[in-house]
Amino acid sequence: MFLNAWSLALTLTSLAGIVLGAVACRTAVRVLRHWNPASDSERQIRLEGEIWLSSTLVAYGLGFQIVSLVLFVLAADEFCKVIVGAMCATGALLANGFGLPALLVKMAGVFLYGFWLVLHQLDIRSESYPLVRLKYLYLLTLYPLMATDFALQTLYIAGLKPDIITSCCAVVFGAATADGANLLNIASAEFLLPLHYLTMALLAGVGGVLLRRRQRWLQALYAAGWAWFFGLALVAITMAISSYIYAMPYHHCPFCILKPEYHSIGFAIYGALIVGAFLGISAALVEPCRRRVGLEGVVAIYQRRAVQLSLGLLFLFALLTSYHYLRYMLLGGEG
Amino acid sequence: MLIELDAVTKIYNQGQINEVQALTEVSLAIAPQTMVCLKGPSGSGKSTLLSIIGCIFAPTSGRATIAGKPLARLPDRFLTVHRRATIGFIFQRFNILPALSVADNITLPLLPLGVSPKARRERAGVLMDQLAIRHREHFPAGQISGGELQRVAIARALINDPPIILADEPTAHLDSRLSRDFMQIMADLKKAGKTIVITSHDPLVTEHAAIDRVIGVKDGRIDVS
Amino acid sequence: MNAIIEKQCNILDYALSSLWRRRLKNGGIVVVFAAVIFLVASFQLVTSALTESAGRVLAAAPEITLQRMSAGRQEAIPLAHADRLREIFGIRAVVPRVWGYYFDEVRGANYTVLGVAPGMPQAEGLSNAVANETPWPTGAGQVVVGRAAAAALELQPGKLFSFFRPDLSLKPLEVAAIFRSETELVTADLIAMPIADARDLFGIPATHATDLCIYVANPAEIATIAGKIAKILPDTRVLTRPQIQKTYQVVFGWRSGFASVCLLAALAAFAILAWDKASGLSPEERREIAILKILGWETSDVLGLRFWEGIVVAGLAFLLGTTLAYGHVVFGEAALFKPVLMGWSVLQPTLHLAPQVTLKEVLLLLAVTVLPYLAVTVIPAWRAASVPAESALGG
Numbered sequence: 001m002f003l004n005a006w007s008l009a010l011t012l013t014s015l016a017g018i019v020l021g022a023v024a025c026r027t028a029v030r031v032l033r034h035w036n037p038a039s040d041s042e043r044q045i046r047l048e049g050e051i052w053l054s055s056t057l058v059a060y061g062l063g064f065q066i067v068s069l070v071l072f073v074l075a076a077d078e079f080c081k082v083i084v085g086a087m088c089a090t091g092a093l094l095a096n097g098f099g100l101p102a103l104l105v106k107m108a109g110v111f112l113y114g115f116w117l118v119l120h121q122l123d124i125r126s127e128s129y130p131l132v133r134l135k136y137l138y139l140l141t142l143y144p145l146m147a148t149d150f151a152l153q154t155l156y157i158a159g160l161k162p163d164i165i166t167s168c169c170a171v172v173f174g175a176a177t178a179d180g181a182n183l184l185n186i187a188s189a190e191f192l193l194p195l196h197y198l199t200m201a202l203l204a205g206v207g208g209v210l211l212r213r214r215q216r217w218l219q220a221l222y223a224a225g226w227a228w229f230f231g232l233a234l235v236a237i238t239m240a241i242s243s244y245i246y247a248m249p250y251h252h253c254p255f256c257i258l259k260p261e262y263h264s265i266g267f268a269i270y271g272a273l274i275v276g277a278f279l280g281i282s283a284a285l286v287e288p289c290r291r292r293v294g295l296e297g298v299v300a301i302y303q304r305r306a307v308q309l310s311l312g313l314l315f316l317f318a319l320l321t322s323y324h325y326l327r328y329m330l331l332g333g334e335g
Numbered sequence: 336m337l338i339e340l341d342a343v344t345k346i347y348n349q350g351q352i353n354e355v356q357a358l359t360e361v362s363l364a365i366a367p368q369t370m371v372c373l374k375g376p377s378g379s380g381k382s383t384l385l386s387i388i389g390c391i392f393a394p395t396s397g398r399a400t401i402a403g404k405p406l407a408r409l410p411d412r413f414l415t416v417h418r419r420a421t422i423g424f425i426f427q428r429f430n431i432l433p434a435l436s437v438a439d440n441i442t443l444p445l446l447p448l449g450v451s452p453k454a455r456r457e458r459a460g461v462l463m464d465q466l467a468i469r470h471r472e473h474f475p476a477g478q479i480s481g482g483e484l485q486r487v488a489i490a491r492a493l494i495n496d497p498p499i500i501l502a503d504e505p506t507a508h509l510d511s512r513l514s515r516d517f518m519q520i521m522a523d524l525k526k527a528g529k530t531i532v533i534t535s536h537d538p539l540v541t542e543h544a545a546i547d548r549v550i551g552v553k554d555g556r557i558d559v560s
Numbered sequence: 561m562n563a564i565i566e567k568q569c570n571i572l573d574y575a576l577s578s579l580w581r582r583r584l585k586n587g588g589i590v591v592v593f594a595a596v597i598f599l600v601a602s603f604q605l606v607t608s609a610l611t612e613s614a615g616r617v618l619a620a621a622p623e624i625t626l627q628r629m630s631a632g633r634q635e636a637i638p639l640a641h642a643d644r645l646r647e648i649f650g651i652r653a654v655v656p657r658v659w660g661y662y663f664d665e666v667r668g669a670n671y672t673v674l675g676v677a678p679g680m681p682q683a684e685g686l687s688n689a690v691a692n693e694t695p696w697p698t699g700a701g702q703v704v705v706g707r708a709a710a711a712a713l714e715l716q717p718g719k720l721f722s723f724f725r726p727d728l729s730l731k732p733l734e735v736a737a738i739f740r741s742e743t744e745l746v747t748a749d750l751i752a753m754p755i756a757d758a759r760d761l762f763g764i765p766a767t768h769a770t771d772l773c774i775y776v777a778n779p780a781e782i783a784t785i786a787g788k789i790a791k792i793l794p795d796t797r798v799l800t801r802p803q804i805q806k807t808y809q810v811v812f813g814w815r816s817g818f819a820s821v822c823l824l825a826a827l828a829a830f831a832i833l834a835w836d837k838a839s840g841l842s843p844e845e846r847r848e849i850a851i852l853k854i855l856g857w858e859t860s861d862v863l864g865l866r867f868w869e870g871i872v873v874a875g876l877a878f879l880l881g882t883t884l885a886y887g888h889v890v891f892g893e894a895a896l897f898k899p900v901l902m903g904w905s906v907l908q909p910t911l912h913l914a915p916q917v918t919l920k921e922v923l924l925l926l927a928v929t930v931l932p933y934l935a936v937t938v939i940p941a942w943r944a945a946s947v948p949a950e951s952a953l954g955g
Contacts, residue, residue, distance in 0.1 A: 385953065
């Protein structure tokens with residue numbers, strides 16, 4: 001279903017990312033082969049200049065990836081109007097086997113390109129650029145992810161079969177793939193909500209202690225906590241919280257909260273969650289860089305800021321996800 | 336010493352067919368609050384020497400320490416950061432952007448430092464008053480006289496209050512009156528605590544009373560003759 | 561944090577002054593880019609407005625429409641079929657409908673003739689669509705005509721005209737009212753008359769109808785009931801409203817997508833122009849960048865400068881292009897693209913479209929226009945930022 005404005009937009013965005021990524025990888029290969037900080041040769045000076053090109057390309061790539069992620073979900077919401085049995089974006093994503101994997105790969109891309117940019121920002125703060133080789137090796141591993149993203153997205157769009165009336169048999173029985181109950185059916189709301197809040201409280205606690213007493217194991221625990229919470233929060237939003245936002249007990253779609261009729265609150269919720277998780281996890285991932293020349297202070301500052309910001313975003317996330325539930329309970333709703 | 340070069344060599348396009356050795360084993364030391372003139376014909380390596388002192392690029396070999404910072408293989412980013420805090424440049428043709436106003440030209444170095452518009456105006460105002468060009472504050476720089484342009488160039492070089500001023504053939508396109516005015520301002524700056532390095536072969540500069548030392552540069556080496 | 565924001569504001573300020581200093585070149589890019597965005601946005605706005613209009617119109621359509629098929633072609637459906645349907649639980653009402661196409665040889669136009677029975681569910685919608693709140697005519701031979709049909713047949717209220725029956729005898733009709741212009745999308749070629757007159761005109765006996773409108777109590781049950789009907793009446797075609805809606809969506813989406821692919825050529829040409837303009841650094845620009853770098857601007861600061869220049873150019877072009885597109889669609893009736901989207905009909909409704917410019921639409925347009933522009937200009941921007949500082953030295 002490529003002849004469609006949304007498909008074209010998605011394809012263009014991904015293609016732009018692929019092309020820019022290829023140029024960045026070319027720099028990566030050249031840096032890994034010829035990088036010699038002690039040299040004053042023309043090539044070394046050129047490579048130092050190309051570092052700015054690659055970092056700009058990855059920054060653009062991250063921006064495009066975020067746009068692509070949002071576009072993908074919005075496109076699924078449009079596609080559902082032409083796919084049999086699909087009532088909303090969830091149904092459209094489940095229309096073939098490539099939809100959800102494409103979405104998950106896109107989300108992973110946001111995190112992974114972001115990590116590269118964090119590494120780069122730390123690297124350029126030391127006069128010896130100690131993370132150059134690590135950075136560019138990492139960059140080369142990101143390219144297959146980009147290619148996978150593009151492939152999955154293309155296969156998804158190609159596999160979509162819009163439902164149109166045929167000449168004789170117009171009754172087509174679509175599978176009931178409408179709501180999130182098909183997407184996820186892991187646990188009940190009664191179990192998920194308390195776990196969700198307990199995890200948030202624990203995470204806030206660990207973060208608070210970490211700000212007072214920096215310990216490596218606490219840092220790792222905090223990051224692991226965020227990784228766990230990210231998955232849990234997505235499940236909780238799908239299985240429990242979204243219903244309160246829709247005020248409909250059987251509507252469990254995690255994507256409809258992005259729609260204007262719900263004040264697009266999904267953007268704020270997912271934005272707080274994704275950025276918070278990114279900061280919380282990256283704070284621990286940069287720990288090994290502390291040992292590198294000139295990075296001790298820089299990494300420490302980043303870690304502290306990242307933990308502070310992630311705690312702030314956790315609080316915001318808690319507010320946003322609790323509002324509808326609390327409002328419902330206060331207005332006399334049953335649990 | 337504020338500026339120390341020890342056996343500094345600079346080779347362009349090293350290892351390639353168009354390799355050029357611009358400086359060979361240059362050593363010199365410049366104390367603070369002095370005014371030094373680098374004198375030599377074109378192609379002698381003066382500009383390269385000025386670029387190394389000006390933290391534009393690092394030497395190929397040898398040690399260069401400018402305002403306490405060794406430049407050996409510093410990446411361009413750190414050279415730039417050090418340069419903007421340490422060096423004020425006055426170019427041969429002043430290199431003022433004619434379409435920008437006088438005030439905007441002077442405050443160009445402050446933009447990437449995140450200095451607010453109000454603070455920029457204040458700092459530029461002080462310098463414009465000192466150099467008597469305040470009445471030209473909002474004029475496009477392309478419409479002011481040669482003498483005023485010279486002062487704008489000086490104000491821009493001073494906006495970050497750097498300890499070192501580098502002037503590259505500053506009087507090459509000026510008449511003798513303006514050249515004398517320029518040297519007077521340089522002398523005043525030296526008295527105020529600045530260290531000044533001027534490249535020139537203009538006698539009005541090389542023979543000026545404020546010049547503490549004239550260093551000859553020839554074929555990439557210090558000319559001791 | 562404040563210093564970072566202040567720095568970006570400073571660089572943005574310089575970018576604006578830089579763009580203004582080269583306003584001819586940058587103005588040209590803005591104009592051409594805006595033209596490309598205008599084309600793409602017009603298509604997108606028209607498509608979404610048409611599908612939204614169709615959706616609103618179809619909301620009043622019956623949940624299920626039953627047609628009799630014979631040898632793959634539609635035939636009149638016996639009313640006896642309606643009795644068989646009463647055994648299905650969940651069906652609220654079964655209403656026979658008589659309608660068809662009348663071909664006007666002289667003008668080459670097809671009019672849609674609809675027989676309206678008092679009390680049928682469409683009657684209220686139709687009577688709301690009549691101009692000047694004229695009451696729905698009930699007299700025999702009295703018709704309500706759509707604007708395009710009225711224009712083609714040169715009709716106004718009170719005028720008499722005739723159509724041919726299948727046996728070539730003439731059937732006299734009188735125009736009682738004209739449909740309102742706001743409903744043109746569906747009523748443009750419509751001639752509504754009492755059901756008895758429609759039967760008479762097409763020669764459909766009282767025991768048959770063109771199709772059966774089936775109204776269902778619970779919309780969630782449409783597919784299930786449709787399945788049951790298909791089992792009971794195997795010689796029929798069962799059309800559900802969701803399917804008709806999706807078909808409209810697909811058709812408009814396909815046409816729009818096809819046109820968008822053609823517009824990709826324009827986008828590609830613009831991308832090449834943008835690359836060329838961004839790559840071509842004049843000696844003055846090179847000098848300016850070298851001066852900035854010697855004065856303490858890092859490569860990343862110059863990259864930031866070029867980025868903001870790109871954003872401003874793209875932003876201006878986007879605003880201009882989408883505003884013009886909105887005007888083109890709302891006030892100009894999408895005159896440039898009507899033939900692509902509306903098909904070959906002789907009778908075409910005047911389009912009174914009110915496209916909604918939502919965040920979704922804006923993001924879509926940004927992704928198709930602005931993002932490719934930014935992607936194309938990033939490498940030239942880096943090349944510009946890589947101008948060596950030492951080139952500012954010397955005369």
